Amino acid sequence: MNPAVLLAGAAVDRNGQRVVQEVDLTVTRGSWFGVIGANGSGKTSLLRALAGRLPFAAGSCLVEDEDLSADRAGRAQRFGFSPPADALPEALRARDVLELIGGDLDAVRARLGALQAALGLAPLLDRWIGDCSAGMRQRIAIAAAFAGGHALVILDEPFNWLDPVAMFDLRETLRGMVDNGLTLVTALHDLATLATACNAGLMLADGQVAMTLDEDMLQAAARDPLAFERRTIDLLRS
Numbered sequence: 186m187n188p189a190v191l192l193a194g195a196a197v198d199r200n201g202q203r204v205v206q207e208v209d210l211t212v213t214r215g216s217w218f219g220v221i222g223a224n225g226s227g228k229t230s231l232l233r234a235l236a237g238r239l240p241f242a243a244g245s246c247l248v249e250d251e252d253l254s255a256d257r258a259g260r261a262q263r264f265g266f267s268p269p270a271d272a273l274p275e276a277l278r279a280r281d282v283l284e285l286i287g288g289d290l291d292a293v294r295a296r297l298g299a300l301q302a303a304l305g306l307a308p309l310l311d312r313w314i315g316d317c318s319a320g321m322r323q324r325i326a327i328a329a330a331f332a333g334g335h336a337l338v339i340l341d342e343p344f345n346w347l348d349p350v351a352m353f354d355l356r357e358t359l360r361g362m363v364d365n366g367l368t369l370v371t372a373l374h375d376l377a378t379l380a381t382a383c384n385a386g387l388m389l390a391d392g393q394v395a396m397t398l399d400e401d402m403l404q405a406a407a408r409d410p411l412a413f414e415r416r417t418i419d420l421l422r423s
């Protein structure tokens with residue numbers, strides 16, 4: 186099957202500095218691809234470029250066989266993408282944000298399906314975002330990524346700020362959605378999630394691919410997550 190996303194030699198600049206370079210990656214349809222790396226290693230820059238929020242400075246980007254390397258708007262249309270939780274507009278309610286992205290709220294809720302319960306969304310809908318905690322804002326931001334009903338979704342560190350129950354429920358629900366055909370790309374700091382929930386991934390270091398993780402490696406990691414964590418931490422340190 187042709188891949189959902191194919192990057193070759195991808196580069197991203199921020200403020201005239203190259204912060205991502207020579208990234209090759211393949212995301213299989215209906216899989217969960219995890220990107221890990223130290224703070225400042227380029228995860229957000231790479232994901233924002235893939236989601237059409239930043240241009241690629243070099244390289245090629247095919248999305249479902251279509252060359253969207255130079256088409257930021259095309260990429261933005263293809264991917265559901267969560268706005269940074271701390272950048273959600275404080276003067277809106279959660280329902281306003283979801284309606285702005287996905288139209289009629291009932292239709293958005295139908296699209297979200299099991300995610301609504303995992304995110305505890307119902308009691309948040311009428312809250313002003315300015316009155317929400319960091320974890321509540323994160324839940325709304327994640328829901329926003331799915332409000333448009335995209336089959337390709339990019340989430341940047343979705344588990345930040347979530348309490349352990351929400352983290353567990355979100356991970357299980359996302360895994361179920363991937364098993365039902367969703368293609369998901371996430372930046373992660375949580376190695377246990379990478380080991381137990383992702384199908385493939387990579388580690389960035391100084392904007393470059395330091396390690397690629399294929400299905401076999403992650404299946405081995407899932408069998409012994411502690412050993413995987415120790416090895417990966419050693420690599421991240423070096």
Ligand SMILES: Nc1ncnc2c1ncn2[C@@H]1O[C@H](COP(=O)(O)OP(=O)(O)OP(=O)(O)O)[C@@H](O)[C@H]1O
Pocket residue numbers: 199200204222223224225226227228229230231
């Ligand atoms: N808005 C920005 N303007 C200029 N440079 C930026 C901006 N955001 C990030 N950078 C720079 O780009 C590089 C990569 O940052 P990026 O946010 O992509 O890393 P990250 O891996 O997502 O980090 P973290 O784990 O801390 O979220 C860093 O050197 C950072 O200083």
